[in-house]
Amino acid sequence: MLNVVTVNTNPYEGQKPGTSGLRKKVKVFLQKNYTENFIQSILDANKESLEGCTLVVGGDGRYLVKEVVDKIIKICAGNGVAKLLIGQNGLLSTPAVSCIIRKYKTLGGIVLTASHNPGGIDNDFGIKFNCSNGGPAPDATTNHIYQLTTSIQHYKIVPDLVCPVDNIGVQTFKVGDREFVVEVIDSVSDYVDYMKEIFDFPKIRSLLQGSETRKPFKVLIDSMSGVTGPYVRRIFVSELCAGEGSVRRVVPLQDFGGAHPDPNLTYAADLVNEVKNGDYDFGAAFDGDGDRNMIIGRDAFFVTPSDSLAVLAAQLHRIPYFARVGVRGFARSMPTAAAVDRVARKLGKEMFEVPTGWKYFGNLMDAGRLSLCGEESFGTGSDHIREKDGVWAALAWLSVLADSGASVEDTLLGHWREYGRNYFARYDYEECAAEPCADMMRALEEKITAPGFLGSSFSSGGRTFVVSAADNFSYMDPIDRSVAAGQGLRVVFADGARLVLRLSGTGSAGATVRLYAEAYEPAEAGAEALRRDARQALRPLLDLALDLTQLQKYTGRERPTVIT
Protein backbone atom coordinates (compact mmCIF):
# COMPACT_ATOMS: atom_id res chain seq x y z
CA MET A 1 0.00 0.00 0.00
CA LEU A 2 1.22 3.50 -0.85
CA ASN A 3 0.92 6.46 1.46
CA VAL A 4 -0.11 10.05 0.85
CA VAL A 5 2.36 12.61 2.20
CA THR A 6 1.40 16.22 2.90
CA VAL A 7 4.28 18.56 2.04
CA ASN A 8 4.45 22.11 3.36
CA THR A 9 5.09 24.76 0.76
CA ASN A 10 5.05 28.52 0.22
CA PRO A 11 3.27 30.43 -2.53
CA TYR A 12 5.12 31.74 -5.57
CA GLU A 13 4.22 35.06 -7.07
CA GLY A 14 3.11 35.30 -10.68
CA GLN A 15 1.44 31.94 -11.25
CA LYS A 16 -1.30 33.66 -13.20
CA PRO A 17 -2.34 31.79 -16.35
CA GLY A 18 -2.17 33.91 -19.50
CA THR A 19 -4.05 33.60 -22.81
CA SER A 20 -3.38 29.88 -22.70
CA GLY A 21 -2.25 28.52 -19.35
CA LEU A 22 0.78 29.17 -17.17
CA ARG A 23 3.74 29.65 -19.45
CA LYS A 24 7.26 30.33 -18.13
CA LYS A 25 10.85 29.44 -18.73
CA VAL A 26 11.74 25.84 -17.88
CA LYS A 27 14.02 27.09 -15.12
CA VAL A 28 11.11 28.82 -13.43
CA PHE A 29 9.23 25.52 -13.33
CA LEU A 30 12.33 23.81 -11.93
CA GLN A 31 12.22 25.88 -8.75
CA LYS A 32 11.43 23.89 -5.63
CA ASN A 33 7.70 23.16 -5.42
CA TYR A 34 6.84 25.64 -8.22
CA THR A 35 5.27 22.98 -10.41
CA GLU A 36 3.79 21.07 -7.46
CA ASN A 37 2.09 24.26 -6.20
CA PHE A 38 0.45 24.91 -9.53
CA ILE A 39 -0.76 21.35 -10.01
CA GLN A 40 -2.18 21.23 -6.49
CA SER A 41 -3.95 24.55 -7.18
CA ILE A 42 -5.51 23.15 -10.36
CA LEU A 43 -6.81 20.20 -8.38
CA ASP A 44 -8.01 22.39 -5.49
CA ALA A 45 -9.95 24.53 -7.97
CA ASN A 46 -11.86 21.35 -8.84
CA LYS A 47 -12.19 20.22 -5.23
CA GLU A 48 -15.90 19.42 -5.34
CA SER A 49 -15.62 16.99 -8.25
CA LEU A 50 -12.15 15.61 -7.70
CA GLU A 51 -12.87 12.51 -5.66
CA GLY A 52 -13.24 9.54 -7.92
CA CYS A 53 -12.80 11.58 -11.13
CA THR A 54 -10.83 10.80 -14.28
CA LEU A 55 -8.39 13.28 -15.84
CA VAL A 56 -6.50 13.22 -19.14
CA VAL A 57 -2.79 14.09 -19.09
CA GLY A 58 -0.43 14.69 -21.96
CA GLY A 59 1.92 17.16 -23.55
CA ASP A 60 3.77 18.15 -26.68
CA GLY A 61 6.98 16.25 -25.95
CA ARG A 62 9.05 19.27 -25.04
CA TYR A 63 11.73 19.29 -22.37
CA LEU A 64 10.26 18.61 -18.89
CA VAL A 65 7.00 16.99 -20.09
CA LYS A 66 7.94 13.54 -18.82
CA GLU A 67 9.10 14.78 -15.42
CA VAL A 68 5.95 16.83 -14.94
CA VAL A 69 3.72 13.94 -16.04
CA ASP A 70 5.34 11.95 -13.24
CA LYS A 71 4.62 14.72 -10.73
CA ILE A 72 1.02 14.95 -11.90
CA ILE A 73 0.56 11.21 -11.43
CA LYS A 74 1.87 11.35 -7.87
CA ILE A 75 -0.08 14.47 -6.89
CA CYS A 76 -3.33 13.23 -8.46
CA ALA A 77 -2.90 9.97 -6.54
CA GLY A 78 -2.54 12.03 -3.37
CA ASN A 79 -5.72 13.98 -4.00
CA GLY A 80 -8.31 11.29 -4.55
CA VAL A 81 -8.34 11.27 -8.36
CA ALA A 82 -9.51 7.78 -9.39
CA LYS A 83 -8.01 7.48 -12.83
CA LEU A 84 -5.66 9.12 -15.28
CA LEU A 85 -5.66 8.62 -19.04
CA ILE A 86 -2.12 9.42 -20.18
CA GLY A 87 -0.72 9.48 -23.70
CA GLN A 88 2.12 7.01 -24.26
CA ASN A 89 5.41 8.68 -23.29
CA GLY A 90 3.35 11.61 -22.09
CA LEU A 91 2.55 12.61 -25.67
CA LEU A 92 -0.83 14.04 -26.61
CA SER A 93 -1.51 16.90 -28.97
CA THR A 94 -3.71 19.65 -27.57
CA PRO A 95 -6.58 18.75 -29.94
CA ALA A 96 -6.22 15.09 -28.98
CA VAL A 97 -6.56 15.98 -25.29
CA SER A 98 -9.76 17.83 -26.10
CA CYS A 99 -11.03 14.90 -28.15
CA ILE A 100 -10.24 12.36 -25.40
CA ILE A 101 -11.80 14.44 -22.60
CA ARG A 102 -15.03 14.58 -24.60
CA LYS A 103 -15.00 10.99 -25.77
CA TYR A 104 -14.49 9.51 -22.31
CA LYS A 105 -16.45 12.26 -20.50
CA THR A 106 -13.69 13.02 -18.02
CA LEU A 107 -13.63 15.88 -15.53
CA GLY A 108 -10.97 17.56 -17.62
CA GLY A 109 -7.34 17.34 -18.57
CA ILE A 110 -3.93 18.80 -17.91
CA VAL A 111 -1.98 19.81 -21.02
CA LEU A 112 1.78 20.28 -20.81
CA THR A 113 2.86 22.65 -23.51
CA ALA A 114 4.09 26.11 -24.30
CA SER A 115 2.50 25.70 -27.72
CA HIS A 116 4.60 27.37 -30.42
CA ASN A 117 7.25 28.73 -28.06
CA PRO A 118 10.72 27.15 -28.35
CA GLY A 119 11.55 24.20 -26.10
CA GLY A 120 14.63 22.91 -24.29
CA ILE A 121 16.18 23.64 -20.92
CA ASP A 122 16.69 27.34 -21.69
CA ASN A 123 13.29 27.86 -23.23
CA ASP A 124 9.63 27.56 -22.36
CA PHE A 125 7.30 25.16 -20.62
CA GLY A 126 3.63 25.47 -19.78
CA ILE A 127 0.74 23.89 -17.91
CA LYS A 128 -2.87 24.35 -18.95
CA PHE A 129 -6.10 23.02 -17.51
CA ASN A 130 -8.98 22.01 -19.77
CA CYS A 131 -12.51 21.47 -18.49
CA SER A 132 -15.05 18.70 -19.07
CA ASN A 133 -16.17 20.23 -22.36
CA GLY A 134 -12.61 19.66 -23.62
CA GLY A 135 -11.81 23.35 -23.85
CA PRO A 136 -9.32 25.60 -22.04
CA ALA A 137 -10.60 26.66 -18.63
CA PRO A 138 -12.53 29.93 -18.72
CA ASP A 139 -11.28 33.08 -16.98
CA ALA A 140 -13.31 32.38 -13.83
CA THR A 141 -11.52 29.04 -13.37
CA THR A 142 -8.04 30.28 -14.21
CA ASN A 143 -8.53 33.24 -11.85
CA HIS A 144 -9.61 30.81 -9.14
CA ILE A 145 -6.51 28.66 -9.76
CA TYR A 146 -4.37 31.79 -9.55
CA GLN A 147 -6.02 32.83 -6.27
CA LEU A 148 -5.23 29.42 -4.83
CA THR A 149 -1.56 29.71 -5.84
CA THR A 150 -1.26 32.92 -3.83
CA SER A 151 -2.13 31.25 -0.54
CA ILE A 152 -1.13 27.61 -0.96
CA GLN A 153 0.30 26.06 2.22
CA HIS A 154 0.80 22.44 1.27
CA TYR A 155 0.35 19.84 -1.41
CA LYS A 156 -0.48 16.16 -1.24
CA ILE A 157 1.65 13.62 -3.02
CA VAL A 158 2.38 9.90 -3.16
CA PRO A 159 6.17 10.04 -3.47
CA ASP A 160 6.74 6.29 -3.67
CA LEU A 161 4.37 5.65 -6.56
CA VAL A 162 6.35 4.44 -9.56
CA CYS A 163 4.43 4.59 -12.82
CA PRO A 164 6.30 4.51 -16.13
CA VAL A 165 4.33 5.75 -19.13
CA ASP A 166 6.37 4.17 -21.92
CA ASN A 167 4.04 1.26 -22.57
CA ILE A 168 0.34 1.16 -23.36
CA GLY A 169 -1.68 -0.55 -20.64
CA VAL A 170 -3.47 -0.24 -17.32
CA GLN A 171 -1.61 0.03 -14.00
CA THR A 172 -3.49 -0.14 -10.71
CA PHE A 173 -2.19 1.12 -7.37
CA LYS A 174 -3.45 0.93 -3.82
CA VAL A 175 -3.16 4.38 -2.26
CA GLY A 176 -4.35 4.31 1.36
CA ASP A 177 -7.62 2.45 1.10
CA ARG A 178 -8.38 3.63 -2.42
CA GLU A 179 -7.64 2.31 -5.83
CA PHE A 180 -5.77 4.58 -8.24
CA VAL A 181 -5.59 3.66 -11.92
CA VAL A 182 -3.30 4.94 -14.64
CA GLU A 183 -4.18 3.94 -18.18
CA VAL A 184 -1.47 4.69 -20.71
CA ILE A 185 -3.18 5.05 -24.07
CA ASP A 186 -2.05 5.17 -27.67
CA SER A 187 -1.53 8.91 -28.28
CA VAL A 188 -3.03 8.82 -31.75
CA SER A 189 -5.87 6.27 -32.06
CA ASP A 190 -8.83 8.12 -30.56
CA TYR A 191 -8.01 11.22 -32.54
CA VAL A 192 -7.52 9.41 -35.83
CA ASP A 193 -10.77 7.47 -35.37
CA TYR A 194 -12.55 10.77 -34.91
CA MET A 195 -10.99 12.35 -37.99
CA LYS A 196 -12.24 9.38 -40.00
CA GLU A 197 -15.77 10.12 -38.83
CA ILE A 198 -15.48 13.80 -39.73
CA PHE A 199 -13.86 13.49 -43.15
CA ASP A 200 -14.18 11.19 -46.13
CA PHE A 201 -10.74 9.56 -46.01
CA PRO A 202 -11.16 7.48 -49.20
CA LYS A 203 -12.04 10.64 -51.10
CA ILE A 204 -8.97 12.49 -49.82
CA ARG A 205 -6.86 9.41 -50.56
CA SER A 206 -7.96 9.33 -54.16
CA LEU A 207 -7.23 13.06 -54.49
CA LEU A 208 -3.68 12.44 -53.26
CA GLN A 209 -3.18 9.34 -55.38
CA GLY A 210 -4.68 10.74 -58.55
CA SER A 211 -6.52 8.74 -61.20
CA GLU A 212 -6.26 8.00 -64.91
CA THR A 213 -7.59 11.43 -65.67
CA ARG A 214 -6.04 13.41 -62.85
CA LYS A 215 -2.48 13.81 -61.65
CA PRO A 216 -1.74 12.92 -58.03
CA PHE A 217 -2.22 15.91 -55.74
CA LYS A 218 1.12 16.27 -54.00
CA VAL A 219 1.29 17.41 -50.39
CA LEU A 220 4.08 18.25 -47.99
CA ILE A 221 3.13 18.14 -44.32
CA ASP A 222 5.52 19.55 -41.71
CA SER A 223 5.22 18.66 -38.03
CA MET A 224 8.08 21.00 -37.09
CA SER A 225 9.43 18.30 -34.73
CA GLY A 226 6.38 18.83 -32.53
CA VAL A 227 3.78 16.46 -31.20
CA THR A 228 1.85 16.07 -34.47
CA GLY A 229 4.58 13.83 -35.93
CA PRO A 230 2.92 10.52 -34.94
CA TYR A 231 -0.53 11.86 -35.91
CA VAL A 232 0.71 13.01 -39.30
CA ARG A 233 2.43 9.70 -39.99
CA ARG A 234 -0.63 7.68 -39.08
CA ILE A 235 -3.01 9.89 -41.05
CA PHE A 236 -1.02 10.95 -44.09
CA VAL A 237 1.29 7.98 -44.54
CA SER A 238 -0.69 4.98 -43.19
CA GLU A 239 -4.26 6.08 -43.89
CA LEU A 240 -4.02 8.42 -46.86
CA CYS A 241 -1.03 6.66 -48.44
CA ALA A 242 0.70 9.92 -49.25
CA GLY A 243 4.17 8.37 -49.03
CA GLU A 244 7.06 9.03 -46.63
CA GLY A 245 8.29 11.87 -48.82
CA SER A 246 5.09 13.78 -48.11
CA VAL A 247 5.89 14.39 -44.47
CA ARG A 248 8.76 16.12 -42.74
CA ARG A 249 10.04 16.60 -39.20
CA VAL A 250 7.66 13.94 -37.87
CA VAL A 251 9.75 12.84 -34.89
CA PRO A 252 8.86 14.87 -31.78
CA LEU A 253 11.98 16.42 -30.24
CA GLN A 254 12.37 17.94 -26.77
CA ASP A 255 13.76 21.14 -28.23
CA PHE A 256 12.03 20.97 -31.63
CA GLY A 257 15.45 20.62 -33.18
CA GLY A 258 16.34 24.10 -31.95
CA ALA A 259 13.65 25.62 -34.15
CA HIS A 260 10.73 27.80 -33.21
CA PRO A 261 7.76 25.43 -33.72
CA ASP A 262 5.39 28.10 -35.00
CA PRO A 263 3.81 27.60 -38.42
CA ASN A 264 4.14 30.94 -40.17
CA LEU A 265 6.14 32.34 -43.06
CA THR A 266 9.07 33.21 -40.83
CA TYR A 267 9.49 30.12 -38.69
CA ALA A 268 8.31 27.61 -41.30
CA ALA A 269 10.39 29.24 -44.02
CA ASP A 270 12.10 25.99 -44.98
CA LEU A 271 8.74 24.31 -45.68
CA VAL A 272 7.81 27.32 -47.76
CA ASN A 273 11.05 27.01 -49.73
CA GLU A 274 10.62 23.30 -50.28
CA VAL A 275 7.11 23.78 -51.61
CA LYS A 276 8.23 26.73 -53.71
CA ASN A 277 11.12 24.82 -55.27
CA GLY A 278 9.45 21.42 -55.45
CA ASP A 279 6.49 19.90 -57.23
CA TYR A 280 3.84 20.28 -54.53
CA ASP A 281 0.18 21.30 -54.72
CA PHE A 282 -0.29 21.81 -51.02
CA GLY A 283 1.78 22.41 -47.89
CA ALA A 284 0.81 22.53 -44.24
CA ALA A 285 2.71 22.99 -40.99
CA PHE A 286 1.63 22.66 -37.36
CA ASP A 287 2.97 24.08 -34.12
CA GLY A 288 4.55 22.29 -31.15
CA ASP A 289 1.30 21.08 -29.58
CA GLY A 290 -0.60 20.69 -32.84
CA ASP A 291 -3.36 23.24 -32.54
CA ARG A 292 -2.02 25.81 -35.02
CA ASN A 293 -1.77 25.44 -38.79
CA MET A 294 -0.41 27.18 -41.82
CA ILE A 295 -1.75 26.35 -45.28
CA ILE A 296 0.07 27.07 -48.53
CA GLY A 297 -0.62 26.10 -52.12
CA ARG A 298 1.51 25.41 -55.20
CA ASP A 299 4.51 27.74 -55.44
CA ALA A 300 3.99 28.41 -51.74
CA PHE A 301 0.91 30.54 -52.36
CA PHE A 302 0.16 31.72 -48.83
CA VAL A 303 -3.31 31.49 -47.30
CA THR A 304 -3.69 33.95 -44.43
CA PRO A 305 -5.44 32.40 -41.43
CA SER A 306 -8.24 34.94 -41.77
CA ASP A 307 -8.82 33.92 -45.39
CA SER A 308 -8.51 30.24 -44.53
CA LEU A 309 -11.37 30.67 -42.06
CA ALA A 310 -13.51 32.52 -44.60
CA VAL A 311 -12.91 29.96 -47.36
CA LEU A 312 -13.75 27.03 -45.09
CA ALA A 313 -16.87 28.86 -43.90
CA ALA A 314 -18.02 29.31 -47.48
CA GLN A 315 -17.34 25.66 -48.37
CA LEU A 316 -18.19 23.80 -45.18
CA HIS A 317 -20.92 21.80 -46.90
CA ARG A 318 -18.16 19.85 -48.67
CA ILE A 319 -17.10 18.27 -45.35
CA PRO A 320 -19.17 15.21 -44.34
CA TYR A 321 -19.35 16.17 -40.63
CA PHE A 322 -21.06 19.48 -41.43
CA ALA A 323 -23.22 17.98 -44.13
CA ARG A 324 -24.44 15.68 -41.36
CA VAL A 325 -24.79 17.97 -38.33
CA GLY A 326 -25.51 21.23 -40.15
CA VAL A 327 -23.77 24.58 -39.97
CA ARG A 328 -24.49 27.01 -37.13
CA GLY A 329 -22.71 30.31 -36.60
CA PHE A 330 -19.16 31.47 -37.25
CA ALA A 331 -16.73 33.34 -35.01
CA ARG A 332 -13.32 34.96 -35.03
CA SER A 333 -11.12 36.72 -32.50
CA MET A 334 -11.27 40.51 -32.62
CA PRO A 335 -7.89 41.12 -34.33
CA THR A 336 -8.65 38.51 -37.02
CA ALA A 337 -9.56 40.06 -40.37
CA ALA A 338 -13.28 40.21 -41.02
CA ALA A 339 -13.33 38.14 -44.23
CA VAL A 340 -15.49 35.48 -42.56
CA ASP A 341 -18.04 38.12 -41.52
CA ARG A 342 -18.89 38.60 -45.18
CA VAL A 343 -19.49 34.89 -45.64
CA ALA A 344 -21.70 34.82 -42.55
CA ARG A 345 -23.75 37.71 -43.90
CA LYS A 346 -24.21 36.03 -47.24
CA LEU A 347 -25.17 32.68 -45.75
CA GLY A 348 -27.37 34.25 -43.08
CA LYS A 349 -25.36 32.79 -40.21
CA GLU A 350 -24.74 34.27 -36.78
CA MET A 351 -21.29 35.86 -36.47
CA PHE A 352 -19.37 36.42 -33.21
CA GLU A 353 -16.31 38.53 -32.48
CA VAL A 354 -14.53 37.42 -29.31
CA PRO A 355 -11.29 38.37 -27.52
CA THR A 356 -8.03 36.64 -28.45
CA GLY A 357 -7.95 33.16 -26.93
CA TRP A 358 -9.66 29.93 -27.93
CA LYS A 359 -11.38 29.70 -24.55
CA TYR A 360 -13.84 32.39 -25.64
CA PHE A 361 -15.33 30.13 -28.32
CA GLY A 362 -16.25 27.31 -25.96
CA ASN A 363 -19.50 28.62 -24.49
CA LEU A 364 -20.87 29.44 -27.95
CA MET A 365 -20.11 25.94 -29.16
CA ASP A 366 -21.59 24.33 -26.06
CA ALA A 367 -24.74 26.39 -26.62
CA GLY A 368 -25.00 25.09 -30.19
CA ARG A 369 -24.49 28.49 -31.80
CA LEU A 370 -21.05 28.09 -33.29
CA SER A 371 -19.71 25.64 -35.87
CA LEU A 372 -16.49 27.13 -37.22
CA CYS A 373 -14.08 29.68 -35.85
CA GLY A 374 -10.56 30.92 -36.22
CA GLU A 375 -7.90 33.38 -35.23
CA GLU A 376 -5.29 35.32 -37.13
CA SER A 377 -2.69 33.55 -34.97
CA PHE A 378 -2.90 30.49 -37.25
CA GLY A 379 -5.74 28.83 -35.38
CA THR A 380 -8.69 27.22 -37.11
CA GLY A 381 -11.20 24.79 -35.68
CA SER A 382 -14.76 23.71 -35.25
CA ASP A 383 -17.21 22.38 -32.72
CA HIS A 384 -15.89 18.85 -33.25
CA ILE A 385 -13.72 19.54 -30.17
CA ARG A 386 -13.05 22.60 -28.00
CA GLU A 387 -9.51 23.44 -29.11
CA LYS A 388 -8.24 24.68 -32.41
CA ASP A 389 -6.92 21.84 -34.47
CA GLY A 390 -4.03 21.96 -36.93
CA VAL A 391 -4.33 18.53 -38.51
CA TRP A 392 -8.10 18.96 -38.76
CA ALA A 393 -7.57 22.23 -40.65
CA ALA A 394 -5.29 20.55 -43.20
CA LEU A 395 -7.83 17.74 -43.66
CA ALA A 396 -10.64 20.28 -43.97
CA TRP A 397 -8.74 22.04 -46.75
CA LEU A 398 -7.99 18.77 -48.53
CA SER A 399 -11.66 17.80 -48.28
CA VAL A 400 -12.70 21.07 -49.86
CA LEU A 401 -10.13 20.70 -52.65
CA ALA A 402 -11.01 17.04 -53.22
CA ASP A 403 -14.63 18.00 -53.66
CA SER A 404 -14.19 21.17 -55.71
CA GLY A 405 -11.26 20.01 -57.82
CA ALA A 406 -9.77 23.51 -57.57
CA SER A 407 -6.21 24.45 -56.57
CA VAL A 408 -5.49 26.40 -53.40
CA GLU A 409 -4.75 29.57 -55.36
CA ASP A 410 -7.85 29.33 -57.55
CA THR A 411 -9.93 28.75 -54.45
CA LEU A 412 -8.67 32.00 -52.97
CA LEU A 413 -9.01 33.97 -56.19
CA GLY A 414 -12.56 32.74 -56.58
CA HIS A 415 -13.31 33.68 -52.99
CA TRP A 416 -11.97 37.22 -53.41
CA ARG A 417 -13.88 37.66 -56.66
CA GLU A 418 -17.05 36.88 -54.78
CA TYR A 419 -16.51 38.53 -51.40
CA GLY A 420 -13.69 41.01 -51.92
CA ARG A 421 -10.39 40.71 -50.09
CA ASN A 422 -9.45 41.60 -46.53
CA TYR A 423 -5.73 42.33 -46.66
CA PHE A 424 -4.13 41.55 -43.32
CA ALA A 425 -0.75 41.82 -41.63
CA ARG A 426 0.50 41.53 -38.08
CA TYR A 427 3.70 43.07 -36.76
CA ASP A 428 5.14 41.55 -33.57
CA TYR A 429 7.66 43.28 -31.34
CA GLU A 430 8.83 40.51 -29.03
CA GLU A 431 10.28 40.77 -25.53
CA CYS A 432 10.11 44.54 -25.16
CA ALA A 433 10.46 46.25 -21.80
CA ALA A 434 7.08 45.94 -20.09
CA GLU A 435 6.68 49.42 -18.65
CA PRO A 436 7.04 51.58 -21.75
CA CYS A 437 4.65 49.23 -23.53
CA ALA A 438 2.07 49.74 -20.82
CA ASP A 439 2.65 53.50 -21.16
CA MET A 440 2.15 53.26 -24.92
CA MET A 441 -1.14 51.43 -24.49
CA ARG A 442 -2.34 54.01 -21.97
CA ALA A 443 -1.38 56.92 -24.19
CA LEU A 444 -3.06 55.41 -27.24
CA GLU A 445 -6.20 54.58 -25.33
CA GLU A 446 -6.39 58.15 -24.12
CA LYS A 447 -5.88 59.44 -27.64
CA ILE A 448 -8.48 57.28 -29.35
CA THR A 449 -11.15 57.73 -26.71
CA ALA A 450 -10.71 61.52 -26.48
CA PRO A 451 -13.54 63.71 -27.75
CA GLY A 452 -13.06 64.58 -31.40
CA PHE A 453 -11.15 61.42 -32.37
CA LEU A 454 -14.27 59.81 -33.80
CA GLY A 455 -14.84 61.29 -37.23
CA SER A 456 -11.31 62.66 -37.48
CA SER A 457 -9.35 61.87 -40.61
CA PHE A 458 -5.74 60.97 -41.36
CA SER A 459 -3.80 60.99 -44.60
CA SER A 460 -1.16 58.42 -45.35
CA GLY A 461 0.36 57.18 -48.60
CA GLY A 462 -2.08 59.24 -50.65
CA ARG A 463 -5.11 57.82 -48.87
CA THR A 464 -7.46 59.34 -46.36
CA PHE A 465 -8.70 57.35 -43.41
CA VAL A 466 -11.77 58.55 -41.50
CA VAL A 467 -12.26 57.12 -38.02
CA SER A 468 -15.66 55.51 -37.63
CA ALA A 469 -15.14 53.71 -34.30
CA ALA A 470 -12.41 53.41 -31.66
CA ASP A 471 -12.29 51.69 -28.29
CA ASN A 472 -10.62 49.28 -25.95
CA PHE A 473 -12.39 46.06 -26.92
CA SER A 474 -14.65 44.62 -24.28
CA TYR A 475 -16.63 41.43 -24.67
CA MET A 476 -19.67 40.14 -22.91
CA ASP A 477 -20.13 36.41 -23.37
CA PRO A 478 -23.66 36.02 -24.75
CA ILE A 479 -24.13 32.74 -22.90
CA ASP A 480 -22.93 33.34 -19.33
CA ARG A 481 -22.76 37.13 -19.58
CA SER A 482 -19.23 37.24 -18.16
CA VAL A 483 -17.25 40.27 -19.25
CA ALA A 484 -13.66 40.42 -20.55
CA ALA A 485 -12.53 44.05 -20.67
CA GLY A 486 -9.34 45.66 -21.96
CA GLN A 487 -8.86 43.17 -24.79
CA GLY A 488 -7.06 45.44 -27.25
CA LEU A 489 -7.22 48.94 -28.69
CA ARG A 490 -8.92 49.19 -32.04
CA VAL A 491 -9.49 51.94 -34.53
CA VAL A 492 -11.97 51.26 -37.31
CA PHE A 493 -12.12 53.39 -40.44
CA ALA A 494 -15.06 54.22 -42.65
CA ASP A 495 -13.82 52.09 -45.57
CA GLY A 496 -13.64 48.95 -43.42
CA ALA A 497 -9.92 49.24 -42.64
CA ARG A 498 -8.92 48.52 -39.04
CA LEU A 499 -5.92 48.93 -36.78
CA VAL A 500 -5.55 46.95 -33.57
CA LEU A 501 -2.88 47.17 -30.90
CA ARG A 502 -2.63 44.73 -28.00
CA LEU A 503 -0.11 43.10 -25.72
CA SER A 504 0.36 39.36 -26.11
CA GLY A 505 -0.84 37.11 -23.32
CA THR A 506 1.38 34.17 -24.23
CA GLY A 507 4.93 35.48 -23.92
CA SER A 508 7.15 34.22 -21.12
CA ALA A 509 9.38 37.27 -20.70
CA GLY A 510 8.83 41.03 -21.03
CA ALA A 511 6.03 42.37 -23.21
CA THR A 512 5.24 41.43 -26.77
CA VAL A 513 3.41 44.09 -28.74
CA ARG A 514 1.15 43.05 -31.58
CA LEU A 515 0.06 45.52 -34.22
CA TYR A 516 -2.62 44.28 -36.61
CA ALA A 517 -3.66 46.03 -39.81
CA GLU A 518 -6.53 45.18 -42.11
CA ALA A 519 -7.77 46.84 -45.28
CA TYR A 520 -10.74 45.82 -47.36
CA GLU A 521 -10.78 45.78 -51.15
CA PRO A 522 -14.24 45.15 -52.59
CA ALA A 523 -14.76 42.55 -55.32
CA GLU A 524 -15.68 45.28 -57.82
CA ALA A 525 -12.17 46.77 -57.50
CA GLY A 526 -11.07 44.22 -60.08
CA ALA A 527 -8.46 41.50 -60.46
CA GLU A 528 -5.41 43.68 -60.01
CA ALA A 529 -6.59 45.34 -56.83
CA LEU A 530 -7.41 41.93 -55.39
CA ARG A 531 -4.00 40.40 -56.15
CA ARG A 532 -1.64 42.89 -54.61
CA ASP A 533 1.19 42.10 -52.26
CA ALA A 534 -0.40 42.33 -48.79
CA ARG A 535 2.33 44.38 -47.25
CA GLN A 536 2.25 46.91 -50.04
CA ALA A 537 -1.49 47.14 -49.92
CA LEU A 538 -1.27 47.82 -46.19
CA ARG A 539 1.65 50.23 -46.31
CA PRO A 540 -0.36 53.47 -45.85
CA LEU A 541 -2.26 51.94 -42.95
CA LEU A 542 0.86 50.59 -41.25
CA ASP A 543 2.61 53.94 -41.57
CA LEU A 544 -0.40 55.59 -40.01
CA ALA A 545 -0.34 52.99 -37.21
CA LEU A 546 3.30 53.67 -36.37
CA ASP A 547 2.53 57.36 -36.23
CA LEU A 548 -0.62 57.03 -34.11
CA THR A 549 0.94 54.62 -31.62
CA GLN A 550 4.43 56.15 -31.50
CA LEU A 551 5.48 52.54 -31.30
CA GLN A 552 9.09 53.09 -32.28
CA LYS A 553 9.54 55.72 -29.60
CA TYR A 554 8.02 53.60 -26.82
CA THR A 555 9.59 50.26 -27.69
CA GLY A 556 12.88 51.53 -29.05
CA ARG A 557 12.42 49.09 -31.93
CA GLU A 558 13.04 50.13 -35.51
CA ARG A 559 11.29 47.12 -36.97
CA PRO A 560 9.20 44.15 -35.86
CA THR A 561 10.71 40.85 -34.75
CA VAL A 562 8.24 38.87 -36.85
CA ILE A 563 5.73 39.80 -39.52
CA THR A 564 2.86 37.43 -40.24
Ligand code: G6P
Ligand atom coordinates in the same frame (compact mmCIF):
# COMPACT_ATOMS: atom_id res chain seq x y z
C1 G6P B 1 -2.60 30.80 -28.20
C2 G6P B 1 -4.08 30.75 -27.97
C3 G6P B 1 -4.78 31.48 -29.07
C4 G6P B 1 -4.27 32.89 -29.19
C5 G6P B 1 -2.77 32.88 -29.34
C6 G6P B 1 -2.14 34.27 -29.37
O1 G6P B 1 -2.25 30.11 -29.34
O2 G6P B 1 -4.52 29.42 -27.92
O3 G6P B 1 -6.14 31.45 -28.85
O4 G6P B 1 -4.81 33.52 -30.30
O5 G6P B 1 -2.19 32.14 -28.31
O6 G6P B 1 -2.19 34.86 -28.13
P1 G6P B 1 -1.39 36.20 -27.82
O7 G6P B 1 -2.01 36.66 -26.54
O8 G6P B 1 0.06 35.85 -27.73
O9 G6P B 1 -1.65 37.13 -28.97
Ligand code: ZN
Ligand atom coordinates in the same frame (compact mmCIF):
# COMPACT_ATOMS: atom_id res chain seq x y z
ZN1 ZN C 1 -0.33 25.65 -29.97
